[in-house]
Amino acid sequence: MNMWRFTSFRKQLLAAFGGIGVLVMIMLLLGNQIAGVSIKQFTRLISDQVQVLASANDLHLRIGRLRLVEIELANLTDYFAVANELQTLNRQITEFQRELELFEQQQQYASGAVMRSLGRSWELYRQDLQVVSGYAKKMQMGEAIRVSSFQSVLHFKDIQLQLQAVSSSMKQAVQQAYLRTEQEQQQLRSGFTLVSLLGLFVVISFVVLFSRSLSRRVISLRDAAERVSRGFTHSPIHVDGNDELASLAAAFNQMQQQVQSRERALTEAHDTLEMRVEHRTRELNASNQHLQQEMDERRRVEISLKLLSQAMEQSPVGVFIADIKGRIEYVNDAFVKSLGYHSAALTGESFLLLIQKAIPRDVTRELIATINAGQEWRGEVEVRLEGGVFEWMSLRIAPVKSADRQITHFLAIKEDVTVRKQQEAKILYQAQFDSLTDLPNRALALDRLSHSMVAAERHGSKVVLMFLDLDDFKKINDSLGHEIGDKLLMQAAARLKQAVRKSDTVARQGGDEFLVILDGLTTGADAEPVVENILKSFNCSFLVDGHDLVVTPSIGLAVYPEDGEDPGKLLRNADLAMYQAKEDGRNTFHFYNRMIHDHSLQRLELERELRHALEREEMELYYQPLFDIKSRKLVGAEALIRWNSRAFGLVSPNHFIGLAEQTGLIVQLGEWAMQHACQQACLWQNLLPDFLMSINVSPRQFRGGFITGTILRSLKQSLFPINQLQIEVTEGLLIRNLPEVQEALTTLDRLGVRLAMDDFGTGYSSLSYLKNFPFHTLKIDRSFINDMTDDPDYRTIVSAAISMGRALGLSLVAEGVETEQQLAILTEEGCQTAQGFLFGKPVPAAEFSDRWMEGEVDDVVGGAV
Amino acid sequence: MTPVSARKRKQFGGFLLLCLLLSAHVVYAGEQATRAALLVRELIARGEISPGSTLRLMVKQGNIANFLGTESELKARWERLTGTFLDARVMPQLASHEFISNGTDVDLTIARNREYPDLVRAGLLNDLTPLMQRFGFSLPEDAVSGYLLARLQAYFDGRVYAIPADGDVALLYLRRDLLEDEENRRAFQQQYGEPLQAPETWDDYLRLAAFFNHPEAGFYGALEPREPLTAWMYWMPRYASQAVPNQYLFDDRMRPLIASPAGIRATENFIRTVPYSPPDILGAGKDYSYTLPFFFNGKGFATIITLAGAKLFNLDSSPVKGKFSAVPMPGSRVADTLVRRSTLIYGNNLVIPSSSRQPLLAFLFAMWVTDPEVSLHAVGVQAGFADPFRYSHLDDPRIKQVYTAEVLAVLGRSLADVVPAGTGLPGDDEYIAVLNQQLWRAAKGELSAAVAMEQTAEAWNRITDRYGREEQIRYWRQIRGLYPHTAHE
Secondary structure (H helix, E strand, C coil): CCHHHHCCHHHHHHHHHHHHHHHHHHHHHHHHHHHHHHHHHHHHHHHHHHHHHHHHHHHHHHHHHHHHHHHHHHHCCCCHHHEEEEEHHHHHHHHHHHHHHHHHHHHCCCHHHHHHHHHHHHHHHHHHHHHHHHHHHHCCHHHHHHHHHHHCCCCCCCCHHHHHHHHHHHHHHHHHHHHHHHHHHHHHHHHHHHHHHHHHHHHHHHHHHHHHHHHHHHHHHHHHHHHHHCCCCCCCCCCCCCCCHHHHHHHHHHHHHCCCHHHHHHHHHHHHHHHHHHHHHHHHHHHHHHHHHHHHHHHHHHHHHHHHHHHHHHCCCCCEEEECCCCEEEEEEHHHHHHHCCHHCCCCHHHHHHHHHHCCCCHHHHHHHHHHCCCCEEEEEEEEEECCCEEEEEEEEEEEECCCEEEEEEEEEEEEHHHHHHHHHHHHHHHHCCCCCEEEEEEHHHHHHHHHHHHHHCCCCEEEEEEEEEEHHHHHHHHHHHHHHHHHHHHHHHHHHHCCCCCCEEEEEEEEEEEEEEEEEEEEHHHHHHHHHHHCCCCEEEEEEEEECCCCCCEEEEECCCCCCHHHHHHHHHHHHHHHHCCCCCEEECCCHHHHHHHHHHHHHHHHHHHHHCCCCCCEEEEEEEEECCCCCCEEEEEEEEEEEECCCCEEEHHHHHHHHHHHHHHHHHHHHHHHHHHHHHHHHHHHHCEEEEECCHHHHHHHHHHHHHHHHHHHHCCHHHHHEEEEEEEHHHHHHCCCHHHHHHHHHHHCCCEEEEEEECCCCHHHHHHCCCCCCCEHHHHHHHHHCCCCHHHHHHHHHHHHHHHCCCCCCCCCCCCHHHHHHHHCCCCCCECCCCCCCEEEHHHHHHHCCCHHHHHHHHHHC | CCHHHHHHHHHHHHHHHHHHHHHHHCCCHHHHHHHHHHHHHHHHHHHCCCCCCEEEECCCCCCCCCCCHHHHHHHHHHHHHCCCCCEEEEEECCCCCHHHHHHCCEEEEEEEEHHHHHHHCCCCCCCCHHHHHHHHCCCCCCCCCCCHHHHHHHHECCCCCCCCCCCCCEEEEHHHHCCCCCHHHHHHHHHHCCCCCCCCCCEHHHHHHHHHHHHHEEEEEECCCCCCCHHHHHHHHHCCCCCCCCCCCCCCCECCCCCCCCHHHHCCCCCCCCCCCCCCCCCCCCHHHHHHHHCCCCEEEEEEECCHHHHHCCCCCCCCCCEEEEEEECCCCCCCEECCCCEEEEEEECCCCCCCCCCHHHHHHHHHCCCCHHHHHHCCCCCCCCCCCCCHHCCCHHHHHHHHHHHHHHHHHHHHHHHHCCCCCHHHHHHHHHHHHHHHHHHHCCCHHHHHHHHHHHHHHHHHHHHHHEEEEHHHHHCCCCCCCCCCC
């Protein structure tokens, strides 16, 4: 052990554990070797035992099966199965023979005598089986049974006995082998146990010696350290050995000396410090008393402020405080919630910017001016909140001044007055609108009428007031009840609103009376289409709670300013006109002004007649000749429609063409005129091959894109050449620049139809039309031709128009040529074609033929002049 | 494995299987067998047959080798091709009716031709017609590879109930060496004034039996069983040949025709063989197992047995090997026409009991094992009594080696003479039992032939009435249509 003291602990421990490890490994290897030998012995023993027993058992089974087949063969009644059984028997014999030989080779336990005896028995039994087989082959089953029952059975039993003897012999041999193996293993186990005990003793001895050496010196060190820790000084401990523990003991002795010297210095410093602390403590007690007084005071102030703050926070009135620059320093919950913001988002924001976003600019300007002047501002404004919601709020912003009267902050107080405002609006609505029909009531209607009258005064327009009463409404009300009556009024109101323009006012006067205000009209007659719409809208019956009700209106109309200059008078006159309509038979209207009324009736009558004019063959085409100015020869004609009404006689185109356009009848009239003009032109084309037929086409005919088809149909039916047909359109058609018009004109041009711009100079006379549309001809309006001889300006215009037309490659036609002087000017200016009374007025076809298709033009013209 | 890859693998596996089966077709089996095996695989894939199913086949001790093959070669092939198992067992010695009605663990078994009506009537057999239609099988009768007597072996009441697997037509076996023996020929000529030759009529047969009968030397002229269970088999050829084209058992109203001169003649001829037979020939249970060893061991001149007899007599262990002949069954001369008739005396054909748990597998195995080529391996087995049942068997060298070409040729010529087994009617067991009993009693001398026939006819009328005459008439019209239409000579 002394040698160990001069080496380090680490080496000592490594050497010790290494030795123990080697010892354990030796023991493990030894144990494993012993176990392996033991297992092999047992495995061999068991394998031999099992194999031999299995072979013996297999022989038992096979000899049993063989016997069974033998018996089955001998007892067969079906001779056809004999061959099969013989095959089976022979196979079994062969297999048993092979197994027996194998058994003899492998076995080592049975005695040779036993095995020889077994072989002899098997040989005898096999001979018996051959005998049985032979009888079976000859179908001598009786003999086969005899041999099987009395002869072969003995040999079969011998084999069984021999096999049992072999088995017994094997069992004894196996048992002895088992005992020998067991003894060998017992010896191995004893040796291993002895070696294991020896190794264990060595390990324990080493551990005890080593731990005793270590613990003695460690305990010596521990005791010295405890003494030092308790403050006892001690002489240096004994240093023994040369390892880590010896070094530790030397270091401990050195440390003990240092501790003793420092302890003395500390004792002196402690005494000095004690004195200083006592002095300082007295000073601190005085300061604490003063601080406690100040803290009490501050706590009282904080409580007060907290109370005020809580009151502000929980106030239902919105409050914020902003500094002098408008930055919000405080805002309470009520204000934040009302605006839909977060308090954090508002703090630091400029309240002026916030306000500018929410309220009108002029109000903002007024507010800023007021508070900058140091005054309080109050107002009610509708504010748009986050999310697009509007809210009415009462806002009060006042400056906060310091003790020296300087503005330091602004205080704003906000109150939600939305509910009050909504209630006010509701009251106002109820005061102005009828609760049943949701229409404006009489008061609002009169107010709006006043406004309309003021506007009409300013713009020089007309206002028409309709007074409408439902015929026989009272009977319905009395017979079916007020509830039905009310529902009928609601439906009637709805129909009225649909029948008028959106800008018009429909109001309920009371009961079954309604007012309709039409403003912005040029004449009182402009109200007629609206009146007709209203009458039409009542043509269908009303279905109310299963009742099919027919109600018609009687309408009186009064026109401002002719029929009254104040609302009351206009209303009264409209009422009177309504009663007149009742007297006229109801379901009609009546103007308070007699002239307007008569005109209106006449127009309606005219429309009724016009609708039947074609079927009554009251329409007729007149033709006005077109002449070449230079040659003075007929080149064509313009077809003009005339109406010879049975009721009104010959009606001027100025009267019925406009009406036909308004009612849409112009489409039928136009198609009729196109067909007849083309048919007539085809007849004349036989006499004058280049005959040109010019026909006016209304803008209304272009709607729906049917015009092209109409023209092509007419040409096809008449066989008139397409390039000799000219259609005349006015600028009015082109103003709206509709795609369908553009498309129709382009198509007609592509097909070869000539296009002429009629009445050039009376409208916008835009050159762009001539450029953008495929015109061939320009017809200069008669008004320029009439006056050009007297007015140089008109001549200049005509001259310019002709020059422009020529420059654009257009043919020029002068309309309304009545004098030779006019013709001379046109000749001089270079106009190619003319029409007018100088050449001939429009006449029926027969007369046209007589006058121009069968004589010289010069004569005719001369005659006409 | 993903479902897709699993499907692909399955498809690939199917392709491999198809290739395997096609190659098997080329080497071993015909189209019928290939299709049957493929169908088993397909039904397994579709879940109609469980993978690894076991088909329980129960047949007789004498023909189990016909279904398993030599060294169970057919069994192994079937199991390899289909992935199913075949459990073949020997059935107990019971009549089919009793065995099938009590058996619950049988999927496929055998039944004799005349047993179908009663089995069907008792609801014990599966109707195979739907399976034939479903799987596209038929029972062809073409002369190349068709079934020899499918109409007699497979059908009842227009439906298929059995797959033919054994052509048990009765033939007459004679000692050819004795017929050809010069001394015998001279003696016979001297005794009867006619040449010694194979018999044409039943009377000729009786003369031969008498001529060759030497009981003192343990040699007998006629080795036909005369016991009470199988008498009808030896009486029926005699009876049916008594008229042209046939002597029927019943008239159109199911009135028995056996109590007639024809019936009496047939019965008397049946009885007259008894003196030329071994001493215990009238003993109960002395069926062919009693008579066969006599002929096998060269102790008799003539015997009547199915084609399988040739298989035994041709064994090396038989003293008569090379000395015997099979000839067409003798007939009766009616006016100038010789009418020969034979019948199916046993016939073990495959049927599927109603209690079968694997009817699909059983049917497909039946189609497989009776395939023209596979069945060559079945019929060609030495150790089994199943006889040729297809035309292809008659020309096969292996079958010829087992049966001899001469015997197979005689069978081919006799096919046109075969009448249905038994009565072919519901109640056949009862009809035949009465006939057997009366024939036995007549053979024992207890009754005359005429009385035996009269009593049999009376009993038959009672049986017919019990089963319903009109219904029996309907069946009889079908059976009657299966009789031969012409006589050969």
